[in-house]
Amino acid sequence: MKRGYYGDFGGQFVPELLMPPLLELEEAMGKILKSAEFQQEYTSLLKNFVGRPTALTHCQNLSRELGFNLWLKREDLAHTGAHKINNTVGQALLTKMMGKPKMLAETGAGQHGVATATAAALLDLECDIYMGATDVKRQSHNVRRMELFGAKCIPVHSGTQTLKDAINAALRQWIANQRTTHYCFGTAAGPHPFPLLVREFQSIIGREAKQQFKERTGEMPYMVVACVGGGSNAIGMFHEFVNEKSVKIVGVEAAGTGKPGCTNSAPINLGTPGVLHGMNTLLLQTDDGQILPSHSIAAGLDYPGVGPEHVHLHDTGRAEFGMVNDSQAINAFQMLCQKEGILPALESSHALAWAIENKDIIPKDANVIVNLSGRGDKDMDILDDYLAQHGK
């Protein structure tokens, strides 16, 4: 496969001025990531700061009800409450070893912003977080958390004032400050080498899950399932299983309200090929290439594009990509709370909902691992608004 490509997708569709830091990053990855010094330090941080390995939980009550064995990979138990920290601790350490004093990052829901600010505080790096002005308002709690960790949160007022605009602003800032600053990208998307770099740091999820499952059952799971925003928790879970041909792989996109023609966040199912944020991928766009606004009740899935490796996994038939709507996700969210005492993030609830909605096509007693990418404390207000609006 061509360098930086996944089939026809991926690449580096960026202005010339962005090529030097991308090439520098690729070179640093080659030199630093494999070094014993980096690996030792990163492994120690994952264990002693992030709290890895995270648990693999067998959901006994729901398994009885659904007819298959439901297992959860508990990224909700990682420090800061989501998988994002696996990536930010890795990129912060890389920044430090590249000799740069500062990181910048984009954030949508605020989870990646919080995880970046956390890693920056730990490793004594300066940190600027770009966030759409709309998101700053909807996620003020996370803005406060970033500021407590010493990061500067910069509202972005262009476009729809959401994640895609925050990424544009962060890329522009990176061009201007490339000598001193590393761009800590938050998902397995964007120009090469980011999809590769983020996969490198998130693939700990699948490696642990495979080993833990083998220790508990002596087998391979029947299926692994994960929600897909940009695609980082999903590729983190899938990577280790791609060559295990017996294991089915399912990514889950957000269908929005689920009404015909509604705004959604499902570019693999409903998008067309195009270029955004430096990559060739599938996008929600008009016939003449204008990016359409996306929607999901889960703020972290609200992105009109998707990481290129997922498009390739879809095209080659290695993975299947389903869709779940807001109401199905809320139902799964409540079921997990009530039956298992676990409060999932709304993003992760999409993955869980897919397994629940498809229980009839999953063989009896099959083992299904759902990646529980984060915890749902951040989503309580959204849940209350949804229930009030729907008279529940």
Ligand SMILES: Cc1ncc(COP(=O)(O)O)c(C=O)c1O
């Ligand atoms: C808990 C959680 N899960 C999933 C996602 C989606 O991102 P990705 O597709 O990169 O895993 C987010 C994004 O903020 C998130 O916070």
